[in-house]
Amino acid sequence: MNHKMWYTSPAAEWADGLPIGTGRLAGMVLGGIEEERIALNHEWLNVGCNKDRKNEDRSRYLPEVRKLLAEEKYEQATLLANEAWGGNGGISGRPTREDSYQPAGDFRFSLDHGDASNYRRELDLEKAAVNITYDADGKHISRTVIAHLIEDCIIVRIYAGEEPVSGNFRLVREEDPRCDISYDLGNATIIMHGAFHGGMKFCVKADLKIRGGKISKAGSNMLRVEGAKEILAFINIGTDAKGELPLEECRRHPIPAKSWDRLFTENVAEHEKNYGRLHLTIDADVPDIPTDERIKAYKKGSYDVTLPLLYFNFGRYLLCASSANGELPANLQGKWNQDLMPAWDCDYHLDINLQMNYWPAESGHLQDYANALFTYMEKMVPHGRDAAKKLFGCRGIWFPLSTDIWGCATPESYGWSVWVGAAAWLAQHMWWHYEYGQDEEFLKERAYPFIKEVAAFYEDFLVKDSDGIYQVMPSQSPENRFVGGGDMPVTICVSSTMDVQLVMDVLSHAAAAAKILKVDGDKIEKWEEILEHLPPMKIGSKGQLLEWNKEFEEAEPQHRHVSHLFGVYPGDQICPERTPELFEAAKKSLELRLAAGGGHTGWSRAWTACLYARFGEGDKAWEHINALICDYATISLLDLIGSRVFQIDGNFGGTAAILEMLLQSYHEELHFLPALPTVWKSGKITGIRARGGFTVDMEWRDGKLVKAGITSVKDRDCVIKSGNSSCIVRDSWGNPVNCRFMDGKIMFHMVKDRMYFVTIEK
Template sequence: MMSFKSNVLCCLVVLCSFMAFAQQPLQLWYTAPATQWEETLPLGNGRLGMMPDGGITQEKIVLNDITLWSGSSQDANNYEAHKSVKEIQRLLLAGRNDEAEALVNANFVCTGAGSGHGNGANVPFGCFQTLGELQIDYHHADDAHAYRRQLDLPSAIATTQFETNGIRYHREYFTSFGSDVGIIRLTADKRRSLDFSVTLTRDERAKIKTEGQELQLSGALSDGRGGIGMRYIARIRIQHQGGKLTVDDRALHLAGADEAILYVSIATDFRNTSHLTRSQSLMEAALKHAYQAEKQLHQTAFGKFFNRVSLEIDDKSTADLPTDERLRRFYERPAADNGLAALYFQYGRYLSICSTRPGLLPPNLQGLWAHQIQTPWNGDYHLNINAQMNHWPVEVANLSELHEPFIELIKTLAQEGKKTAKAYYNAPGWVCYMIANVWGYTAPGEEASWGASTASGWLCNHLWEHYLFTQDTAYLAEVFPILREAARFYHHTMIKEPRHGWLVTAPSVSPENSFLMANGKRTSVVMGPTIDNQIVRELYNNVLAAAEQLNIRDPFIDTLGMDLAHLPPPVQIGSDGRVMEWLEEYREPEPQHRHVSHLYGLYPAPFISPQTTPEWADAARKTLQVRGDAGTGWSRAWKILFWARLQDGNHALEILRQLLQPALGSEINMSGGSGGTYPNLFCAHPPFQIDGNFGGTAGIAEMLLQSHAGFIHLLPALPDAWSTGEVKGLKARGNYTVDIKWKDGTVVDYHIHSPTNKPVNVLVNGTMTVYNGE
């Protein structure tokens, strides 16, 4: 362990040693049942999800399994595509981008239905789907009062309680991190007061039956080819004290009980697992544990992740108000409730822990939670920012293990992507494009405007970041071939643009954005969009650094070093002082477009910095000013990170305020000012996408700690409203754990822990100092 206080701070330590931060409650709570899914409370253990609505006489609990996908493995590559790439490139070199785009749409997209244009439930691409709904019909009066519905983040337990007809009812729900089942405990303060029925429903492809005293829902999804795809089963059993349990062919009925515990066991046959055997064994194992023992097992296992980080921001909090009311007030005046910012940060960590686990799948667009058969955009892995944003907080928020499922998915895509590289470029190495699923899809999408952006280089950023934070050289050696082969693809496929002789990608797009040509036509396909230039430079640098760390000597690595001199600079500044999005200053049909991909070099890459590249930082600032603060949910989250990297904490807080704008509607809306946050703090794209939650969490961390520029920077973007506070357990690159305490905007105490006691430069209160491992 390394602990150090600079001399500058020592005089302040005594003054602040008595500073006490009252533990702000980390709870979401409400005074009424949920009226829409976006008000229900998310529970998850990385595989199994439940979302209860807290209904008084009828309660609905949406069930999920992270592995439940329709569709099946497919090869959507067009193996004739490489025959047209030279002509596409010729047209781009000639400035005939519209003709190049037409050729891309004709020959350089996927074969077959692709993602079904985001409606892929019944095509081979498939989609992430809800498993179904557990419904409990309570046979008691509906005139409830003293109602409270709550999610306690530190315990990952939800509760509902109310009084009716002189009886106090209490419900407790959790998805166990111990026995891997869902558990619902029902009690009342008067004996024999529990009287209810339990049913299971699903809109399609489901069979409901009882077997003995167990209720079952089972079925098989479509493989997208007219056949049988993934199989699944959900089982419900009830343990009870007092009362009588009866069963009919589609429901369980309990009357006159003192206590009832519902056990929910779910499994699919993903990766050829026997879903029947797995669900049965999980159920039987859980039933052997006493309830309190199971609850303690769950809380201990969850707490090993959640309790690593704490955040307190002075004493401004309205935790005594329901969360939906807090949300409204925060949007009106964020400085009046710093506790909500801390709650939102920890909620993002909570969602990360609950929506993935090592050995399974990474969170998708919905995280773990979906309530539809056809989830928006298939609930897939969008790789032009969204799946990446899902993982931006995991390292800095001390949840590094939760990066592993995404890294495993990248390994799968790297293997499948070799075929895609051959099909579209006849190239070595590997490549994947904008959309992916659990089946290893790597082909482009159905249209050039959004489906032609390569994602392999961006994914390699995650492989490298995991190493930077963990310093695990065995892991680096394992993923080095993936980094190398991604670079090999770009090296083989880039062309020289005519004006400067730079090596650039072609064809490509700046994700989902378009421009106006001189002839007035709107198009997307270009060579060398700025994001590509930044990603390729970052990838080459990282491959070189990894090779040096691993002491690998390879002629190809030397070639990459030479190529770096011929890449475009990470930033070109246009005549208006902004970062250019393309090689040319095209006219923009949407100046406030939700994507700001040409600032990849600001975040997540480290090219743009107020300290090292102030001119580029000024250009990035102007870019954001013109782009505007509004956007969809995830877009606003990204802008928090941008402003944090520009060290403007007040502007970052303003974007956080906008991210937390109360939202109710769930219809798809791509307009610039449509994003916000639902009453259950889910991010509204809209509809719900979890990337905004994770991006917002990463943004708050970035306001408090940065480590991308070769040193640890404490409080780099602290808003004026957060003048006093304390954070413990954040991670910095180099495998450092950082605790910070501050007062009146000044760091007054800090600790840095390292397993190796490596020296590190630290910027604190404007002064650079060196930790020497004391």
């Protein structure tokens, strides 16, 4: 049951619906009885007016801003920076706002029948299918909705066991003064055309295919089916985002000449290729009650230790459904949005949210679905080069804090958007893809060129002070401010802790990549010289890791961001073995932030869970996973920010936290069950990935590892952090493997693609 979410009533609102998607297309199925509503999205469908935003040359302001910072005139420096680089200061031309992600409309239908009984609404995560069943008028009616990955369309099947079914089918979109809607109606086709004033054009096309019965027109936007034994609806969406007519995009996906059974079976197989790579099971009873009742009981303290497992599986499913065939990465709401004016334009925020969306991709064995992120990053490079040159007079690339489908590198407003760490943080994901997969071709052709662009920016942007220390000027801790810096929402400073950590992260990866590829020896020397002369991270009077370069008074001690803890997770600049004092200081910082009321969004709770997993405190990580479910989720487990605003990053961050609780692989050392929560006493996971090209299977009992199986994508040594445990390693044939033991670690050599088994001696 931990791959199924099910309910005994339709969704009361959109956020309680069940999501499906191909990556390009998305649908939210509400499961109505009197009328079904499937809310539709297309990944490129934006208003489409703002793609021509350009940067002006503002680099002349940089010396004066730096002078003010050197004089510790933080308020004046912040105000000047806002004038220089803020979107409202004239930097980007009109309009200054980013583009807004839009709903395509709804596919709706109502069937001819009386009252329904025995209703069930279900999302099968393994089969990627929404099923709605009920009894009415002596018939057992089944409605199934899938997002077909091969045909790249949404398919609805209605069937009543060969009994005749009749009903009305239509396309509709909420009234929008910015958008003109018209319809074309064929003998078995409905086409809804949309055109935003001065912006994007789109169309939604629904084709009906029936067995038995007849189809007739029933209005400008409606078809009627009478007496059909089976009804199939094929839905597609097209836009002119890439220069073609919207209907042409739809026509590239014609109605497949396949039976329903074949369509369904092949889609399950295609989905399973990725979703099925990893399986996690917990030895505990699963309540056989509807998911909303499980959540309600969980909030009241029920001992349902497998509900977080369902949350985990749902997170992996969402990554599949929002990325599979997509050309764009998952945005703030994945690919699902019903609002004409969505929160934060449903855009891409690059100071945690977009990155968190892909935190579970590599270790969660969904690495193929990170490609949309990489493609988007590469698309931004020309814009980023232009921005780096015009805004700061630097080589390399600079990305803003937030952007949209066009990938413009243009700030909206200084307080939020001009921050120099966004591209560095995204570069981490390309390095991860290499670390986990060991694909040197990817490193050479995609990762290293991008990382090198970011490194070039820092080579020019960093300022060497009188003590020979490279400072980040101007700098900020994203979206946060300190007392004495003025009333702007963000205060600029010199070398925030996060910015220093990001420089460490990207330059160390640049140097490592260059050494692997045997290129750019002169660059390696420069990068390593910078790394040796960066500002040290500092510990404050309360034993906490400082967020800024001085112990400023926090304006918001409860702030939702914990940017200065990047070096703990997702970075690795702070760890218990190499920087134990900073590790403890980071833990203290998190405790202080939470004590002040922090962690008050879904994604912030998810990041907190990841941090506690990295701290090795599984029960505390578990507490925050619980909070995600109890306080920040709908009844369909979609993540919330605020009371009812859906934002998907918390789903992905929570999934990543559970992976981090089960396996860590920093510095390519495997650490089994580093933060296993007490309540998950016994269980098994197969297919979890680790840095260094490893894939790991593990089984544990009574909180202790029983055995692990490890494979590697290449011949290499394997290092396992074993503590005081006594381990035996055998190869696939059961032969003992020669091991070296040193400082609580086991080392042995592995042959590519061969399974090695590690067992713990009692």
